[in-house]
Each structure stands twice: as C-alpha cells, then as structure tokens.
Amino acid sequence: MNKLTLRENELLYLLLSQKEYQAAKFFSEQLSVSNKTIYSDLEQIQHYLVENELKIDRVPRKGLYLIGPPEAKERLKGVLQQETISVLEDEVYSPAYRQLIMISAILLDEKKVTYDEYAELFLVSKQSIKKDMDEVLGYLRTSGLKELTNRCLSPLEKETMIQKVYKKYLISYNKKYHSHAGNTQNNDLTFLNEIFNQKIIDQVNSFIEKTMIHTGKMLNDYFVYSLKLSLIIFLTRLKAGHHVEEQNEFVFKDLQKMQLYMVALSFSEEMNQELQCIFYKNDLQYLCSLLLAHGVVPGISDMHIDETIRKTTQTLMNEMTHLLDVKVDNDEQLYHALIAHIMPMIHRLKNDIYVRNPLKDNIKEQYTTMFMLTQFAATVFEKDYKLFLNEDEVSFLTIHFQIAFEKVQSTKHVLIVCGNGLATSELIYNRIKQNLPASVIVEIATERQLKENPIDDIDLIIAAIPLEIEDIPVLHVSALPTAAEVSMIATYLSNLSENEKTFTYSKEINAGSLNPFIQQELIFLNQHLERKDEVLHFLIEQYQALGLVNEFFEESMFQREVLGNTSLTSGVALPHAAPETIKETKLSFMTVQKPIMWGANQIQLIITLAIAEKDMGIAKDLVSILYDMIGSEESVRKIVQCKTSKELINCLERRGR
Incomplete structure (x- = not known):
C-alpha cells in the first residue's frame, strides 16, 4: 500500500468511522482545510477504496458516506493503523514538526542544538528557526x-x-497530526519513533498489553494512549539518568497506589534487563502513581492458581473478617489483589528473596492495629507453607486490607499542621490520640505538603498556625493544647465518625476488660535484665511453667523478633507468638530498671501479647486498648513508675477510662 499524506490518511480514517452521512463541511472543519481541498483529497484516496470494495456515496443535502461490506471497512482500518505514517510531506516540513523536535531536544534529551544546525536539518532559513524557537520558549x-x-x-x-x-x-501535537492515536488500543505509536527509541516504544506496548491480560481488566482507549505516552517519556528520561524527586505525598494517598508496588517492581526489573534502566525508590513510587491514575489494578486472570493458594487466601480473608468484625471475605477485588500478591510472595519467601516496603514504618505507625491484626492472621502461611512473613510482607498485605476496610466504611482523614516542625505536631497528636476513633486516620503534615498536594480528601485540619483554607474545616489550637482544646477536638472527631462503623473497641469494653487476661504471676516490675534475649527467655519460661503455651511457643516468639522490630518509639516492646502456640490468652507486663535496646528503640516496658486462637475474635479489642494506653512516652513512663502489681493494674484502668 503506497503512502498517503497525513491529511489523506486522516480523511480516510474519518470516513471509515462515520455511522451516517456527513456534509463535506464536517470533514473540512475536522481537518482545518477548505471544502475544495476535501474533494481533491477524496480523488486521491479512490484507489484505496476500490481495492477494498468500498466507494463514497454522495447525496445532495445529506453529504458523504462510505458504503461497502462492514468487514471491508474494518480491514482497511486495520491496514491504516499498521501503516507507519510518522513523517509524511505535510508534517515534516511544518513549523509544528520543527518545534516538536526543538522542544524534544530541550525537555527530553537536554541537548543544545545551534540555529545553524537546525537550519541545515530542516532546510529552512535561520530566521524561520529563530521564529520557531521563540514560539517554543514562549510555550x-x-x-x-x-x-x-x-x-x-x-x-x-x-x-x-x-x-x-x-x-x-x-498530546497537543498528536491531536493535530495524529488525531486517531488515542482512539484505538491497537495503535502502537510507531509514528513516535522519530523522537523516541523504538525499543522503548515496543517495551511499553508489550507491558500494557500483558498487564491488561494478566489483570483481566481492559483499559479504555484514551487511558491506554495516555499511559503509553507517560511510560515512554518516563523511561526515556530514566534511561538518560534522570530520576523522579521525592513525591512528599500524604501517607493515605501513598497507601492507595502502593497496592500496585509489585506490578511496578516487576516492570522495573524487566526494564533494567531490557533497557538497562536503573530505578530508585522514588521512581518506583511514581510508577505506581502512573499505573493507579490510568486504572490499572492488581490481579491475575491468565495464570493457573494452585488450589492451596486459593484456600490459603480465602482463609486469610475469613480470619481478617473475624478479627475486624467487618465483612471483607466476599470482596472479589480484594481476593484477586491478594492472589496477585501472595503467589510471588510465596516464591520469594521460599527462595529467601527480600523485598522492602518503603511505607513499612508509616504503616506500622499510622495503621498500627490493622498491621498487628494482619500479622496475627498471616499465621495461616505458617500452617499451610511453613513460612514466616517478615514485616515488609505483612505491611504489603496490610495495604490491601486497609483499602478493603475503607470501602466498607468511610474513613476520615485528619491532618495536624504546625509551623515549628514535627515535634510540635507530635505533641498535639499525643494529646488527642486517646480521644481518637479508629475510623479517623490522623497524619502529621508540613506546611509544604499542604501547599504541594491536593487536599480534596481531607476531612479536617488541626493547625497550630494561622491557615485560611476554603471548603475544609480548620481547628486552630495552641502548640500545647489545653484541656478545653482537646475536648473541642474530641467532640469534632466524634461527630466525624458518628453513625459509622468504627474500627475500634466497643464502648462497653474498657481497661477493666483486660483483667481476665492479667494475672499476678505474669507481672514483673523493676527487673534487672540487660538484654532482649534475656527478657524473652525469662518470659517464655514463665508462660511454660504456668502451662499456658505449647512446645512451639518459644520458637514462634523468637521467629517474630527475627522477622521485624516489635518495639515502639514510645519505649515499649510487644513480643508475641502465633495464636496456635498459645493455650490460654494471657498478657504479661514487665518493667526493667534501665532501658535496653529492642530493635531500633530503647525500651523499659515489655508487654507480651499471648492471644490464643479461640480468642482471636477479641484480638482487635485487646490490641486497640493496649495501643491507646502505650501510644505516648508519657503514658509508658507512668506505667514504668509503678512499684506494685496493684498499682500497675490501677494505672492501666485509669489510662483506659
């Protein structure tokens, strides 16, 4: 098939796309030419129509319509899409094409080309080149x-x-010269090979096609087109050594896109092998953003899924439904997302391959209860595969469950913003956190984050600095909130979550509810122990002596410590074991004379969470109560100062009121 000019190609494509007669004026307006030019172009495309058993029907006062077999129209459409029409006569000599090459040199290649070199390349005068460059710089x-x-x-x-x-x-350029580029997923954008490396274009086309097959979700035509452009530009810049800056987004926004982290990681590994592109952490997170924005979802539809994996995944969802008291076990999207994560996760763990979750610490801090419950539920992998999940893998699963949980109930997002740095914000957070419904997610943010990020999804801002923001309520407080200010915040937060299912313990449950799970023999105050392993061996011996655990309890306790840090920045450690190793739910409390290193933190309070399988239904309540009591250094310090068991129990009851 001989080449058409770009305009003739566009005219033919328009004719093939019409469902009814259109006046010549319609085509002339679409292509920004005169009616006379349209009729001239129609003569030029006649031989293509004849070859494909098509002809133009012209009816006075109705217009033009292409008649012939529907299959012939589709066949010719396919031929047009496969043709390489990248640099045809009316495009290559246009000022717009010259300007595209110039802006590509500035933004894409960052190379400086002289006016003389451009003039020689395009066979035009330096004056024409200068005029083109002025337009580019003006844009x-x-x-x-x-x-x-x-x-x-x-x-x-x-x-x-x-x-x-x-x-x-x-996009603006393509709209003029390649207007059908975004109208079909089959367009492989080969017309861009004058600007981009053809191998990058091919890799992106292949990735998007495989991703849609793999996830079972077809993206609409424009999303495919837009994502192709984004990835081609991203990879071209990345291959040239240009990396994305830190995004500085709110954590709850990060959580949404991080469900696609494994898709991004797999893509980065393939591009590293095929294109020698090196991805940094920020590049991966930006890639997640691009995928999420274009409707990509995690999931597997084209692979055989082992029946054991299906059962393990469903058991995990059932267990989380039980722990959360929220139905997530029939969430089909969650199921497919988990399957997509769990299949490669099992392979990684069996082969000692470690994948770091860049949001792990944020998840542990801001979604503490969800993280802990996911960790409890994840013991299913120990039963089915003899695999222990590290904290990074647990935090990946936490992301999926938190997103599923937020679909069931409307979670509220609150920002604390101060002008004196994070320390002041944390002071405010510690003052209000005990009055915080767990359906309310609080994040400490900087003024810069507030300015640089959209805040449409924020429900409330608590500020110790003057702020004027429309459409979002702002509560102004002092850097050290007074009792009246704390009460005001608590009332507002309560109203935010009123009549909604909250992810916290029942109002009937308070610190007194811990009493059945506390016994004198498991309270150890002011102990002279200096190392983490000494503490663990001591506690394990006490549980074993009381007949509260089975023979696998010790191994499980130490395994948990190997998999991740069980200490909090407030100065408390929360060692725990798999529920199936525990016969009867009991909590132990230990304080030590001098702070000891426990993972990354200095601690003086150790609370053992020994929760039996039969009591997993109240695990959420126990974890929520404890985290309310030990979330701040001040709270932990008061518990550490207790001299007797009775004083400690009274202290816990006061903290829970």
Whole structure:
C-alpha cells in the first residue's frame, strides 16, 4: 500500500468511522482545510477504496458516506493503523514538526542544538528557526517550568514537572497530526519513533498489553494512549539518568497506589534487563502513581492458581473478617489483589528473596492495629507453607486490607499542621490520640505538603498556625493544647465518625476488660535484665511453667523478633507468638530498671501479647486498648513508675477510662 499524506490518511480514517452521512463541511472543519481541498483529497484516496470494495456515496443535502461490506471497512482500518505514517510531506516540513523536535531536544534529551544546525536539518532559513524557537520558549515560559538559561532546564526543576509539560505538548501535537492515536488500543505509536527509541516504544506496548491480560481488566482507549505516552517519556528520561524527586505525598494517598508496588517492581526489573534502566525508590513510587491514575489494578486472570493458594487466601480473608468484625471475605477485588500478591510472595519467601516496603514504618505507625491484626492472621502461611512473613510482607498485605476496610466504611482523614516542625505536631497528636476513633486516620503534615498536594480528601485540619483554607474545616489550637482544646477536638472527631462503623473497641469494653487476661504471676516490675534475649527467655519460661503455651511457643516468639522490630518509639516492646502456640490468652507486663535496646528503640516496658486462637475474635479489642494506653512516652513512663502489681493494674484502668 503506497503512502498517503497525513491529511489523506486522516480523511480516510474519518470516513471509515462515520455511522451516517456527513456534509463535506464536517470533514473540512475536522481537518482545518477548505471544502475544495476535501474533494481533491477524496480523488486521491479512490484507489484505496476500490481495492477494498468500498466507494463514497454522495447525496445532495445529506453529504458523504462510505458504503461497502462492514468487514471491508474494518480491514482497511486495520491496514491504516499498521501503516507507519510518522513523517509524511505535510508534517515534516511544518513549523509544528520543527518545534516538536526543538522542544524534544530541550525537555527530553537536554541537548543544545545551534540555529545553524537546525537550519541545515530542516532546510529552512535561520530566521524561520529563530521564529520557531521563540514560539517554543514562549510555550515553556507559560508551562510552569522554572526559567530556562540558554535554552537549558534549571538544575532545580522537578522531574515530574518536566515529564508533565512534555506529555501535554505531545498530546497537543498528536491531536493535530495524529488525531486517531488515542482512539484505538491497537495503535502502537510507531509514528513516535522519530523522537523516541523504538525499543522503548515496543517495551511499553508489550507491558500494557500483558498487564491488561494478566489483570483481566481492559483499559479504555484514551487511558491506554495516555499511559503509553507517560511510560515512554518516563523511561526515556530514566534511561538518560534522570530520576523522579521525592513525591512528599500524604501517607493515605501513598497507601492507595502502593497496592500496585509489585506490578511496578516487576516492570522495573524487566526494564533494567531490557533497557538497562536503573530505578530508585522514588521512581518506583511514581510508577505506581502512573499505573493507579490510568486504572490499572492488581490481579491475575491468565495464570493457573494452585488450589492451596486459593484456600490459603480465602482463609486469610475469613480470619481478617473475624478479627475486624467487618465483612471483607466476599470482596472479589480484594481476593484477586491478594492472589496477585501472595503467589510471588510465596516464591520469594521460599527462595529467601527480600523485598522492602518503603511505607513499612508509616504503616506500622499510622495503621498500627490493622498491621498487628494482619500479622496475627498471616499465621495461616505458617500452617499451610511453613513460612514466616517478615514485616515488609505483612505491611504489603496490610495495604490491601486497609483499602478493603475503607470501602466498607468511610474513613476520615485528619491532618495536624504546625509551623515549628514535627515535634510540635507530635505533641498535639499525643494529646488527642486517646480521644481518637479508629475510623479517623490522623497524619502529621508540613506546611509544604499542604501547599504541594491536593487536599480534596481531607476531612479536617488541626493547625497550630494561622491557615485560611476554603471548603475544609480548620481547628486552630495552641502548640500545647489545653484541656478545653482537646475536648473541642474530641467532640469534632466524634461527630466525624458518628453513625459509622468504627474500627475500634466497643464502648462497653474498657481497661477493666483486660483483667481476665492479667494475672499476678505474669507481672514483673523493676527487673534487672540487660538484654532482649534475656527478657524473652525469662518470659517464655514463665508462660511454660504456668502451662499456658505449647512446645512451639518459644520458637514462634523468637521467629517474630527475627522477622521485624516489635518495639515502639514510645519505649515499649510487644513480643508475641502465633495464636496456635498459645493455650490460654494471657498478657504479661514487665518493667526493667534501665532501658535496653529492642530493635531500633530503647525500651523499659515489655508487654507480651499471648492471644490464643479461640480468642482471636477479641484480638482487635485487646490490641486497640493496649495501643491507646502505650501510644505516648508519657503514658509508658507512668506505667514504668509503678512499684506494685496493684498499682500497675490501677494505672492501666485509669489510662483506659
């Protein structure tokens, strides 16, 4: 098939796409030419129509319509899409094409080309080149980029902004010269090979096609087109050594995109092998954002799933439904997301392959109860596969369950913003946290984050600095909130979550409810122990002597410590074992004379969470109560100061009221 000019190609594609007669004016307006030019182009495309058993029917006062077998139309459409029409006569010599090459040199390649070199390349005068460059620089000045120096980007420019500006320009250009590019998923964007490496284009086309098959979700045509452009630009810049800056987003936003982390990680490994692209942490998180924004979901639809994995996944969901007292066991999207994560996770763990979750510490701090309950439920992998999940793997699973949980109930998001740094924000957080419904997620944010991120999903801002924000309520408090201010915040937070299912313990349950699980023989105050292993051996011996655990309890306790840090920054450690190793639920409390290192933290209070399988239904309540009591250094210090068992129990009861 001989080449058409770009305009003739577009006219033919428009004719093939119409479902009814259209006036010549319709086509002339679409292609920005005169009616006379349209009729001239129609003559030029006649031989294509004849070859494909098609002809143009012209009816006065109705217009033009392409008649012929539907299969012939579809066949010709396919031929047009496969044709490489990247640089045809009316495009290559246009000022727009010259300007595209110029802006690509500035934003994509960051290379400086002289006016003489451009003039020689395009066979035009330097005056024409200067006019083109002035238009390019004028566009860039209004695009939001920092001021260019000698047609070079500022070294302080954000990588995400560079990619955003270039993509916007490319979409505008394609709309004029390749208007059908975003209308079909089969368009492989080969017309971009004048600008981009063809291998990058091929890799991106292949990835998106495989991802849609793999996840079982087809993306709409424009999303496919947009994602292709984003990934091609991203990989081109990455291959040239340009990495994305830290996104500085709110954690609850990070949580949503991080469910796609494994998809991004797999893509990065493939691109490293095929294109020698090196991905940093920020690049992976940005890639997650791109995938989420374009509707990609985790899941597996094209692979055989082992029946044991199916049963283990469903058991995990059933256990979390039991622990949360919220139905997540029939969530189909959660099921597919978990399957997609668990299959490679089992392979990783069996082969000692370690994958770090960059949000692990944030998840442990801000979604503490969900993390702990997921850790309890994850013992199913010990039973079915003899595998112990480390904290990174637990935190990945936590992401999926938290997202599923938030679909069942409307979780509220609250920001604490101060002008004096994070220390002041943490002071406010510690003052209000005991009055915090667990359906309310609180995040400490900086002024910079507030300015740089959309806040549409924020329900309340607590601020110790003057803020004027429309449409979102702001509670202004002092850096050290008074009792009246704490009461005001508590009332507002209570109203936020009123009449909604809360992820916390029942109002009937208070610290007194811990009493059945506390006994004098498991309270050890002011102990002279200096190392973590000494403490663990001592506690294990006490539980064994009382007949509360089975022979696997010791191994499980130490295994938990190997898999991750069980201490909190407030100065408390929470060692625990798998529920099936515990015969009867009992908590132990120990204080030590001098702080000891426990993982990453200095601690003086050790609380053993020994919860039996039969009591997992109240695990959420116990964990919630304990975290309310020990969340701040001040709370822990009061418990550590207790001299007798009775004083400690009284202290716990006061903290729980």
